[in-house]
Every structure is written in structure tokens, then in C-alpha cells.
Amino acid sequence: MSDNGSKQKKEHDSIAKEHLLGLTERLYNQFIDEVVPNVSLPSRTKANIEYSEKSDVWVYGDRESERSAKTVKGAFQLLKSAEAVDFLVNNHLDQGRGSTLRELYYISENWGIAKFREQPESDRLIEDLEIITGLQREYFHMRPEEDGATMFGPIKIREETKRGAREIHCQQDIGESGYQIPFNVENIEFLDHDAKFIIAIETGGMYARLIENGFDEKYNAILVHLKGQPARSTRRIIKRMNEELGIPVVVFTDGDPWSYRIYASIAYGAIKSAHLSEFMATPAAKFVGVQPSDIVEYELSTDKLTDKDIAALRSELSDPRFESDYWREQIQLQLDIRKKAEQQAFAGKGLDFVTDTYLPNRLGDMKII
Amino acid sequence: MSDNGSKQKKEHDSIAKEHLLGLTERLYNQFIDEVVPNVSLPSRTKANIEYSEKSDVWVYGDRESERSAKTVKGAFQLLKSAEAVDFLVNNHLDQGRGSTLRELYYISENWGIAKFREQPESDRLIEDLEIITGLQREYFHMRPEEDGATMFGPIKIREETKRGAREIHCQQDIGESGYQIPFNVENIEFLDHDAKFIIAIETGGMYARLIENGFDEKYNAILVHLKGQPARSTRRIIKRMNEELGIPVVVFTDGDPWSYRIYASIAYGAIKSAHLSEFMATPAAKFVGVQPSDIVEYELSTDKLTDKDIAALRSELSDPRFESDYWREQIQLQLDIRKKAEQQAFAGKGLDFVTDTYLPNRLGDMKII
Numbered sequence: 001m002s003d004n005g006s007k008q009k010k011e012h013d014s015i016a017k018e019h020l021l022g023l024t025e026r027l028y029n030q031f032i033d034e035v036v037p038n039v040s041l042p043s044r045t046k047a048n049i050e051y052s053e054k055s056d057v058w059v060y061g062d063r064e065s066e067r068s069a070k071t072v073k074g075a076f077q078l079l080k081s082a083e084a085v086d087f088l089v090n091n092h093l094d095q096g097r098g099s100t101l102r103e104l105y106y107i108s109e110n111w112g113i114a115k116f117r118e119q120p121e122s123d124r125l126i127e128d129l130e131i132i133t134g135l136q137r138e139y140f141h142m143r144p145e146e147d148g149a150t151m152f153g154p155i156k157i158r159e160e161t162k163r164g165a166r167e168i169h170c171q172q173d174i175g176e177s178g179y180q181i182p183f184n185v186e187n188i189e190f191l192d193h194d195a196k197f198i199i200a201i202e203t204g205g206m207y208a209r210l211i212e213n214g215f216d217e218k219y220n221a222i223l224v225h226l227k228g229q230p231a232r233s234t235r236r237i238i239k240r241m242n243e244e245l246g247i248p249v250v251v252f253t254d255g256d257p258w259s260y261r262i263y264a265s266i267a268y269g270a271i272k273s274a275h276l277s278e279f280m281a282t283p284a285a286k287f288v289g290v291q292p293s294d295i296v297e298y299e300l301s302t303d304k305l306t307d308k309d310i311a312a313l314r315s316e317l318s319d320p321r322f323e324s325d326y327w328r329e330q331i332q333l334q335l336d337i338r339k340k341a342e343q344q345a346f347a348g349k350g351l352d353f354v355t356d357t358y359l360p361n362r363l364g365d366m367k368i369i
Numbered sequence: 370m371s372d373n374g375s376k377q378k379k380e381h382d383s384i385a386k387e388h389l390l391g392l393t394e395r396l397y398n399q400f401i402d403e404v405v406p407n408v409s410l411p412s413r414t415k416a417n418i419e420y421s422e423k424s425d426v427w428v429y430g431d432r433e434s435e436r437s438a439k440t441v442k443g444a445f446q447l448l449k450s451a452e453a454v455d456f457l458v459n460n461h462l463d464q465g466r467g468s469t470l471r472e473l474y475y476i477s478e479n480w481g482i483a484k485f486r487e488q489p490e491s492d493r494l495i496e497d498l499e500i501i502t503g504l505q506r507e508y509f510h511m512r513p514e515e516d517g518a519t520m521f522g523p524i525k526i527r528e529e530t531k532r533g534a535r536e537i538h539c540q541q542d543i544g545e546s547g548y549q550i551p552f553n554v555e556n557i558e559f560l561d562h563d564a565k566f567i568i569a570i571e572t573g574g575m576y577a578r579l580i581e582n583g584f585d586e587k588y589n590a591i592l593v594h595l596k597g598q599p600a601r602s603t604r605r606i607i608k609r610m611n612e613e614l615g616i617p618v619v620v621f622t623d624g625d626p627w628s629y630r631i632y633a634s635i636a637y638g639a640i641k642s643a644h645l646s647e648f649m650a651t652p653a654a655k656f657v658g659v660q661p662s663d664i665v666e667y668e669l670s671t672d673k674l675t676d677k678d679i680a681a682l683r684s685e686l687s688d689p690r691f692e693s694d695y696w697r698e699q700i701q702l703q704l705d706i707r708k709k710a711e712q713q714a715f716a717g718k719g720l721d722f723v724t725d726t727y728l729p730n731r732l733g734d735m736k737i738i
Contacts, residue, residue: 091720098581100574103716106670110717145573147596150516150549159544162581166544173542175528175535176556180519180546183577187545204514205469208552212467212531227516301475347472348479351460 009160012139012186013093019133020085020093020140027078037078038068041131042275049274051320057277058269058321060131067128076114080125083111088129088140096162098141101126131275136232138184148185148233149200150178152211153222155193155241167191171216178211178225185237195247196220197368199288199359200238202228202253202262206343206354213355219369222247226262232273235266235280242282248368249282252359255290256305256340257312257331263287264321288362292334295341298358301348302339309340378529381508381555382462388502389454389462389509396447406447407437410500411644418643420689426646427638427690429500436497445483449494452480457498457509465531467510470495500644505601507553517554517602518569519547521580522591524562524610536560540585547580547594554606564616565589566737568657568728569607571597571622571631575712575723582724588738591616595631601642604635604649611651617737618651621728624659624669625709626681626700632656633690657731661703664710667727670717671708678709 023039030037042048042060050061069075087107091097099107105122108115116122126137133139156169159182170179182188199221201207207225210216216223222241226234242249251266253259267285269277295302305313313331316322322331334340346354363369392408399406411417411429419430438444456476460466468476474491477484485491495506502508525538528551539548551557568590570576576594579585585592591610595603611618620635622628636654638646664671674682682700685691691700703709715723732738 097720098577099716099720100577100713102572102574102711102713103578103720106711106714106717107720109670143574143577147516147519147546147573161545163540166542168542168544171532173535173537175537175549176530176551177516177549180544180549182545203471204516205471205512208467208469208512209472301478342471342475344469344471345475347468348475351466351468351472351476 006160008189009187016133016135016139017089017093019135020089020129023129023132024082024085027082036068036070038066038070038074039078039081039132040064040066041128044127044131044274051268052277055278056268056283057281058274059277060274077125077128079114080108080111080116080121081128083108083114084125084129092141096141098143100143100145102145104142127275136236136276136279138186138232141184143183144231144233146231147227148181148183148231149224149226149237150180150207151222151224151237152178152207153198153216154195154220155222156191158189158191160187160189170222176211178207178223181233181237183233185233185240188237188240190241190245193222193245193247194220195222195245197248197250197363198222198224198238198241200224200226200230200234200249200251200266200285201343202226202259203343206252209344209347209351209354213352215355215359218355219360219363226253226266229262230266232276232280235282238266238285239280239282242284249285250288250363250366250368251285252288252343253290254340254342255292255295255300255334257309257316257334259290260287260316260322260327261312264319268321286366286368288359288366290341290343290345292330292337294358294362295339296333296337298346298349300341300345302341302345305334305338305340310335310338375529377558378556385502385504385508386458386462388504389458389498392498392501393451393454396451405437405439407435407439407443408447408450408501409433409435410497413496413500413643420637421646424647425637425652426650427643428646429643446494446497448483449477449480449485449490450497452477452483453494453498461510465510467512469512469514471514473511496644505605505645505648507555507601507605510553512552513600513602515600516596517550517552517600518593518595518606519549519576520591520593520606521547521576522567522585523564523589524591525560527558527560529556529558539591545580547576547592550602550606552602554602554609557606557609559610559614562591562614562616563589564591564610564614566617566619566732567591567593567607567610569593569595569599569618569620569635569654570712571595571628572712575621578713578716578720579724582721584724584728587724588729588732595622595635598631599635601645601649604651607635607654608649608651611653618654619657619732619735619737620654621657621712622659623709623711624661624664624703625674626678626685626703628659629656629685629691629696630681633688637690655735655737657728657735659710659712659714661699661706663727663731664708665702665706667715667718669710669714671710671714674703674707674709679704679707
């Protein structure tokens with residue numbers, strides 16, 4: 001059984017190698033055919049972001065931009081891409097290594113004139129490779145700086161690590177902080193679960209509150225601590241659990257426009273990584289709260305909306321991700337009451353209110369429980 | 370054996386209750402004795418921070434400030450303290466619950482006129498209680514928002530959780546991200562270890578690098594990912610491992626003045642929590658790098674110092690925590706070369722350079738290995 005994990009790893013490495021070498025092969029053949037080397041890829045400007053009705057996620061549209069050796073700038077870009085492919089194939093894929101984007105920037109010191117002049121260049125090149133190959137950078141063993149989510153709930157996983165497989169039950173085998181997901185969640189295999197739903201939570205305080213109050217046990221819920229704006233690995237594991245295991249997903253954040261965007265990045269994708277929405281978005285994810293209507297109904301302790309909050313809400317009124325009647329009503333209500341509330345404000349009604357009353361009511365209305 | 374964990378928990382709860390009720394008892398007795406209720410505690414202004422030669426850490430000096438009911442402001446402070454003690458004793462200690470500082474702010478809605486007007490008031494009150502009782506807020510079951518460190522290495526621990534004890538070996542029983550320490554590291558018991566030293570690491574990328582390169586196995590090192598400026602729980606667990614198990618501690622950060630302060634907060638304490646230095650500082654911790662002399666010796670890829678960097682370095686020249694010949698030389702060198710470098714810059718010399726060459730050289734010179 002533990003072969004499955006390493007088998008999948010090998011498959012992924014193989015696919016990645018094929019796609020990366022596909023690029024250099026293309027350039028090579030262009031040289032042979034005496035064609036000026038070039039690659040076209042979707043333009044990554046805001047003007048080219050589209051909301052795909054079909055898949056319900058953000059994707060890049062039809063505009064393309066070209067990297068071509070007919071300009072010096074383009075030639076440099078292609079040269080750096082080739083150096084990067086060489087490094088990724090020979091060091092990462094063939095030797096089972098990995099690096100951060102930051103390390104890649106320093107590694108390029110060894111590429112002579114192809115050295116990156118600044119960190120963002122390195123980041124953009126890896127994004128290019130993601131778009132050209134159609135693969136997440138995790139397939140090339142590129143790791144991020146920040147950790148992904150911790151999770152806690154009735155699910156048993158197997159994580160493939162360099163030192164062997166680890167089978168971990170996310171209630172029984174871990175400490176109070178939960179299971180820290182690895183940067184590459186393709187290394188996780190789901191073994192078994194008893195979960196009725198997944199609840200993705202914005203703040204550490206609320207995540208700890210649900211664990212302390214035994215919410216996971218009482219309702220058979222997998223708790224995922226998003227840690228604010230969720231990392232790619234977080235979004236990916238939520239999607240995998242939803243689609244591979246058929247477990248519904250709800251999202252519980254603070255009640256302000258920045259937090260609604262956290263929900264949107266889980267459900268619909270983020271503009272920055274639009275080429276990966278189909279890997280990372282969970283269109284079936286639903287928003288629990290804090291809704292503006294909850295602020296009114298439960299008379300939560302609030303703060304006034306700032307000018308930036310108001311601008312963000314107005315912007316959301318014309319954002320296709322919030323285009324439903326539900327969101328228009330809620331956002332309009334919030335603009336009317338001019339208040340926002342944190343999810344931890346429920347503590348004002350007692351430490352058990354959120355798990356005894358608010359969530360059961362809300363999830364009952366949503367037909368989750 | 371698993372009794373030890375819960376036994377210690379009960380002891381801590383008992384001590385906390387005694388100290389907290391000590392405050393309200395004092396106020397009560399003052400009422401009985403017809404003395405205007407008052408409490409004195411060390412002044413928390415910068416002017417009152419002293420560097421204790423004796424214990425090598427930052428502590429508060431002799432200046433005191435008084436909370437007294439002779440003013441309305443003072444009366445309110447004492448009333449809020451009493452409400453907080455009531456809540457902490459009855460909800461946290463007697464019922465085994467916990468809350469975040471944020472939740473406490475909302476809970477005060479139920480205290481009538483004693484309600485907190487803003488979050489910082491709640492934070493300052495808990496700091497007052499820490500100073501008055503001489504106990505870390507973890508003893509009152511106050512939790513922070515942010516996670517502490519993850520760690521990876523040859524040590525086996527037992528974590529006491531509400532759902533029972535968890536025995537976890539920090540290489541064999543965990544995923545690739547490591548063991549996520551809980552917010553209250555008093556709940557951890559050290560069972561066994563094979564560690565020769567602890568290396569506390571600033572960036573996620575370098576932490577992952579050391580894990581991937583098997584540095585923990587090769588040198589019997591416990592790797593601790595500080596996640597930037599370390600949380601209290603992180604500083605506390607490092608101190609405990611150093612003092613209870615006698616394991617040396619080294620700190621490996623980027624080479625810039627902000628990172629030197631990360632080292633200083635581990636070794637000497639932070640100004641903000643000076644009353645807790647004796648709980649959280651590890652005076653025996655040593656600095657590995659990146660040293661300014663390493664930048665020169667290894668010809669690392671650098672960035673120019675900004676004006677803020679330069680100001681911070683100059684400020685450190687008169688900071689008692691950096692008062693040694695070693696630091697003065699290093700800081701002066703950095704001001705001369707006008708450069709800073711990240712720890713991940715070692716990747717420029719190859720993915721294995723930091724673990725094959727730099728760290729063994731440096732730790733050899735420091736007589737750690």
C-alpha cells in the first residue's frame with residue numbers, strides 16, 4: 001500500500017520531466033529548423049482574467065504574450081527558462097531534491113549572463129513554466145516559504161516523506177495544534193475518514209475554540225485552519241478532500257470584505273494563480289459567515305467600516321465571484337449598517353455559543369447537518 | 370507515567386488560581402481595612418528596562434506604577450482586573466477552558482461598565498496580571514493567535530491534550546513539516562532524545578533545506594523553525610530543552626540587524642515581555658550566522674543596506690544585548706561593507722553547501738560539533 005504513494009510520486013516526476021523537456025525540445029527544434037526561438041503563453045494581465053462560467057473558476061483568457069529571441073529581452077527570458085529546466089530536471093526530478101523560489105534566485109548566480117537580477121524575476125519564470133507545462137510548481141518540487149494549514153478531524157492520511165511513509169490519524173496521533181500539511185499535498189493519500197463536512201476557519205483563535213469545544217467530534221467535522229489568506233497547499237488539500245472523498249466544504253471567516261475574498265479564493269481561485277484554478281479551487285465550497293445578516297441578528301460587537309473596507313465592498317459588488325443575489329444582498333446590508341465583526345466576537349455570548357448555537361443553526365439552514 | 374503530565378497541569382492550575390485570587394484577596398482586605406484599593410507593579414516604560422547582568426536577560430527595573438482607586442481611571446483598572454480574575458478562575462481554571470486575548474476582549478461585554486473599550490486594553494490587562502502574579506499567561510490558559518514553531522529532530526515528547534496524552538517522536542511519527550508545538554508548552558514532557566544540539570532557524574526555506582539534506586540525522590540536531598520573530602511558546606520550548614535536557618542551542622538567521630534581534634530575543638528576552646525573560650530567555654544560546662564576516666568570506670550574494678538597516682545597526686552598537694567585542698566587530702564590519710545577505714543565499718554555492726560546508730565549519734569553530 002505504501003507503494004501507492006511513491007508510485008504516484010514517480011508518476012508526477014515523470015510527467016513533470018516530460019513537460020519541462022518538452023519546452024527545451026521545442027526550442028531545440030526551432031534552432032534546427034532555423035526558426036527564431038519563441039514560446040507563446042496566455043497574457044497574465046488583469047485584462048485577461050476571465051471568470052469561467054463552465055468551471056466556475058478564474059482562468060486566463062485568450063490574450064497571449066510571446067517570448068521570442070527576436071528581442072534581447074525575449075532571448076534572455078528563453079535562456080533563463082532553459083537554465084531553469086536544466087536545473088529542475090537534473091537536480092530536482094532526477095535527484096529527488098527541492099528548493100524554494102528564493103533559493104532558485106540564488107542558484108541562478110551560476111548561470112552566467114542568465115543570472116536573475118531580482119527575486120521577482122525568479123518567481124515570474126516559475127509561473128511561466130507552470131503555464132507552459134500546465135503543471136503546478138509542486139510538480140517541479142518548488143516549495144513556498146510559508147506553511148500551509150493545520151487540520152484536525154476524523155480522517156486518517158498517509159504522508160509520503162523522503163524518510164518513508166507516515167500514517168497519521170488527525171485526531172488520535174497528533175498534538176493539540178493539529179496536523180501540519182506538507183508543502184506538496186500530492187504526497188498525501190487519504191486512507192479513511194468519518195467526516196460529514198469540512199469547515200475551513202480563518203483565525204487561529206476560532207480553530208482552537210472549535211477543537212477545545214469538541215466540535216470536530218460532535219459533528220464529525222474536519223477543521224482546517226486557513227491562517228488568513230490560504231496558501232496553495234491549503235487550497236489544494238481542501239479541493240482534494242472535497243472531490244476525492246465527496247465531503248462538503250464550508251468556510252467560516254470574519255465578517256469583512258477581505259475575509260469574503262478568502263472564501264472566494266477557496267471557491268473560485270485567485271487572480272494571481274488563475275492558471276491553476278482548476279487545480280486549487282473548490283467551486284462547491286459554501287460560505288457560513290460571519291454574514292452581515294448575522295451581525296444584525298446576533299447583535300455582535302462590531303467595528304466601524306473604514307474607507308478601505310467600503311471601497312472593497314463596492315468593488316465586490318461588481319466582482320463576478322460575488323455576483324449572486326445572496327452576495328449582493330449581504331454586501332448591500334453591510335454598506336447600510338457600516339459595521340464589520342470578527343468571528344471571535346461570538347465569545348461575547350459565552351465560550352460555547354458558537355458551537356452550541358451559531359454553527360448548528362447556520363449549518364442546519366445550509367443543510368450541512 | 371502519563372499521570373505526570375496531568376499532575377503538572379493540575380499543579381500549574383493550582384498555582385495560577387492561588388496567585389490570581391491573591392490579587393482579589395488583597396483588594397478585598399483593603400476594603401475591609403478601609404484602605405483605598407491599590408496595586409503597585411513595575412513600570413513598563415522603556416526607561417525602566419534594565420539588562421540584568423546577573424541573569425543575562427532583560428528585566429524591569431525599580432520604577433513602579435500604581436493602580437489605585439483614588440482616581441476613576443485606576444478604579445476602572447482594578448474593577449476590570451477583578452472581573453478578569455473572576456472569569457479566569459471560574460471558566461479557565463475550574464472548567465479547564467482557554468481563550469485568546471481577542472476572545473477575552475469580547476467576553477468583557479458582559480462586565481457592564483468594566484467592558485474593554487478596545488483590544489489593546491485587554492492585552493495590557495493580561496500583561497498586568499502576568500506581572501502581578503509572576504506567572505506566564507499560559508498558566509491562566511490564555512492562548513495566542515499565531516502558531517509557535519515546528520520542530521524536527523531526534524527527540525520523543527509526550528503532549529498532554531484534553532483528549533489524552535500523545536507520544537510523538539519528532540522524526541518518526543510526523544510529516545515532513547515537523548511537529549507543531551502547542552501554544553502551552555508546559556503541556557509537553559520530554560521522554561527521550563539523542564540530540565547533540567538544537568539549531569533554531571529563521572526561514573522556512575532553510576528549515577526545509579536542513580530536513581531535506583538530512584542534517585538532523587547526520588549531526589543529531591533538533592531543528593526548530595522560528596517562523597521569523599519567535600512566538601513565546603517557541604522561546605519557551607527552546608529554553609526548556611536547553612535547561613532541562615542540557616542540550617546546547619545555536620541560532621541561524623539571515624544576516625541583517627532585524628535578524629540579529631531575533632537571536633537576541635531568544636538569548637536575552639524581548640522588551641515587550643521583559644517580565645517573563647526568566648521564563649523564556651536562553652542566555653546560553655549562541656549565534657551561528659549569517660555573520661557579516663561570512664558574507665565576506667563566502668562571497669555571498671547580497672543586497673545593499675537600506676537607511677533603516679543602517680539606523681538599526683547603529684542602534685545595536687549601543688544596545689546592551691550586543692555589547693560584546695564580537696558583536697561590535699561584526700556590526701562595524703557590516704556598516705563598512707554596507708551589505709546584508711539572506712541565509713538562503715548559500716544555495717548559490719549548491720544545494721548541499723550549507724550542510725556540507727558552512728554549518729560544519731561554523732559549528733566546528735564554535736565547538737558544537
